[in-house]
Amino acid sequence: MSVVTLEIDGKVCTGVSGETVFDVAWNNGVKIPRLCHIGGLPNIGACRLCLVEVEGQKKLLPACITPVQEGMVVRTWSEKLIAHRRLIVELLFAERNHVCSVCVVNRNCELQDLAVELGLDHIRLRYQFPKLVADTSHERFGLDHNRCVLCTRCVRVCDEVEGAHTWDVSRRGALSQIIADLGEPWGESDTCTSCGKCVQVCPTGALFEKGKAVSEMRKDRGFLKYIVTAREKGQWIR
């Protein structure tokens, strides 16, 4: 394990070899936007919001899976990157039915935060208004496909941390949808342990606790780190 020095947005930062650009940036106070990444779960590089410019590289690289290298020069904010991120968030808002004013996580939503951070006040794209349903068959939780951004955090936490693999993604492309078991109502799932981890990691109001009114739901993301450190290091700290 060796120390690596690199430059992020003009600031000299240090990290440890094997760490990702994303983690080193955040540890050094540079907040790179992200959606599919969440500390404690394997990275998949799918949301493309954490793309950064690296000097000497023609392509933009996803910070969450790019390991740091000695002498790297990284830019996390540029006009081009901001334009791309705005358009990606616009795409998400237009893709499904995200109506913040009636959402349980209003003001506690990562998608909403992204829009605010990027100064997005209106969507130029055509809303697709897909006809989607909400699954409220589980006694404690609900799944509203209208709010889902397909980040697959729930799929990964269920598989990797809980070990149940209740969730997966069915179909493909724009028709992709999160499913429980063989597409059964969540409440009838044999494999679900009702642990609620998926609900906590979900960045939007797609997975929610029942009985919460608009803007009432708060998500606890710290628990994941707690479990992961406990498993890896045998330390129970938050």
Next chain:
Amino acid sequence: MTVEELFDQQAAEVERQNALENRIYCCTAAGCVSCGSEAVRKAIGEEIKSQGLTGKVEVCGTGCMGLCSKGPLVRTSKDDALYGGVDVSNAAALVSAPETLAPLRIDTSAPFFIKQKKIVLGNSGRVDPEKIMDYIAAGGYQALARACTELGPAGTLDEVKKSGLRGRGGAGYPTGLKWELVARQPGDVKYVVCNADEGDPGAFMDRSVLEGDPHRVLEGMAIAAYAVGAQQGYIYVRGEYALAIQRLQLAIRQAERERLLGNRILDSAFQFRVDLRIGAGAFVCGEETALLASIEGRRGQPRPRPPYPPEAGLWGKPTLINNVETFANIPPLIQNGGEWFASTGTATSKGTKVFALAGKIANTGLIEVPMGTPLREILFDIGGGVPGGLEFKAAQTGGPSGGCIPAEFLDTPVDYESLARIGSIMGSGGLIVMDSSSCMVDVARFFMEFCMDESCGKCIPCRAGTVQMHDILLRMTKGEASSRDMAILEELCTLLRETSLCGLGQTAPNPVVSTLRYFRPEYEMHIRDHRCPAGLCEMKGNEGGAR
């Protein structure tokens, strides 16, 4: 079999074939089968029996003979001639007196034939893909023998590097370098994968090679395995290609029986097994990391690279992935040496390229030309030009990742760099001609619809971006789009190209970008005047759409 036996068997089979009075080759590739070539073949077989010529005249099925628009095609060895549009009633004549069929005879000195150079398709139409002895008689598996006995792994690798062969799947990565990367990786377990998930609409080169000459692909894979040190290979073939799958299965069984695959190949310590993996209808599986995911039995979604498959591929092991045409180039390359191979083509693009001609062109079918042949020569001399008195408008290469080439660039030589310079790509070899009745906005919409349906859904730019782009293009063809939509469309093009996770998404905007580049006035007419110059689209309730 041993190397000596291989040569003995070749000599014996050649002698047997030469002793025949007439050997009749019936094209049994998909194109000819669908116009009745199987019935013709059966009728010829019965005719041989009834004329009492068993043992003197023989009929066999072969792979694609190229000129699919004139099918069913039959070749006779007696007068060394090619006959087209044959039917069952011609069987008797074909067996004993083919010269009486002069009206059906195809002139093989026409530009369609003489302007071609066949390396990959050298055996196609000349050997029976279901008989390993036919392939051996044509010199098959001798390249493998040369690699194993004469060159050794390092020498084999050197020949491939010297040849300058580049991947024929689309991107054109130097094959020798790729092999070297895999060969250099430590570890005993490595894999060789043949990408036969040919998915570009309008492309059927790989299918024809697999159906017409499957042993050539197996031999190419075996040579690759020998050079990089792999013991296991997979061929990932499209599920739609039932005939190719059947012939590959047969070919693998035959080669294993003859000890040309499996354990102790050619009586040496080299072992290599090949298994088929059948695709299940997902274009994105042509992307190498998605293909690997699919072989491992998962959803065919790409993953970010690096690590590249030569470092960590199938089950995390070093994996060499080449496409069908690349492997098919290997046996002649090794047999004749890298320098021989490099003598064809241009400075940076060596060898030949197989193209599938389709669309508004007289001679649809399969052709092979040296790299660097001007597009005009391919389309007008070999292809016979646009039929029906209409004007040539554009040629589309590279499928949904490629671009449209307008008439002003017809003199462009076909090689990797030249095509990239004019905004298209070599791609896998689909070449579709459009005439003045095609609307370029609709063509762009067609490809965008394809990408939208085939997007795996993993990354946002591709999943949601293709939907929005298709939405805008569809509204253009209906005369409902504004100039603001046009600006957003161009923004989306840039977004997808620069931020998508895999090649499918990164190249999805290409058809739009290239048609915008060369046919922008056509877009503007759709938006401003609500008029389609080709008269195809809209706006009177006809969507011109495939949905």
Next chain:
Amino acid sequence: MSRHHYSGDALIEVLHTAQELYGFLSPGLLKSIARKLRLPPSRVLGVATFYHFFSLKPKGEHTFVVCLGTACYVAGAPNVLTALEHRSTKAGTTTADGKVSVDGARCIGSCGLAPAVIYNGRILARVTPESISKELDRIGVE
């Protein structure tokens, strides 16, 4: 399945075989495949729905697959599909009486025969809206 040593890697192979044997993949079938390969059921369904080759519903008595590859497209395949849909059912579905299934396909590699339709596994070449209509008359579609 035993041929693949009950390995989860062979899921796609197993689904292919299952579809060949039973015609389509029913929920019960998927469940038993998941159990035998020791895979989570959601993963099995995820794979089965990702690939368009797999069908979760039974096919009709007669199947029409219209090639929508580029060559067929420029040769008029969309009109053929529209005519077919008009007389029977939307692409990707089966008529209520289970008589006819219609599907669109990516290039089937028969570009020389454009536009091509695969009717019950047999390729029809140079199809027109009229000829497809006649075919429907023949099998007694209203």
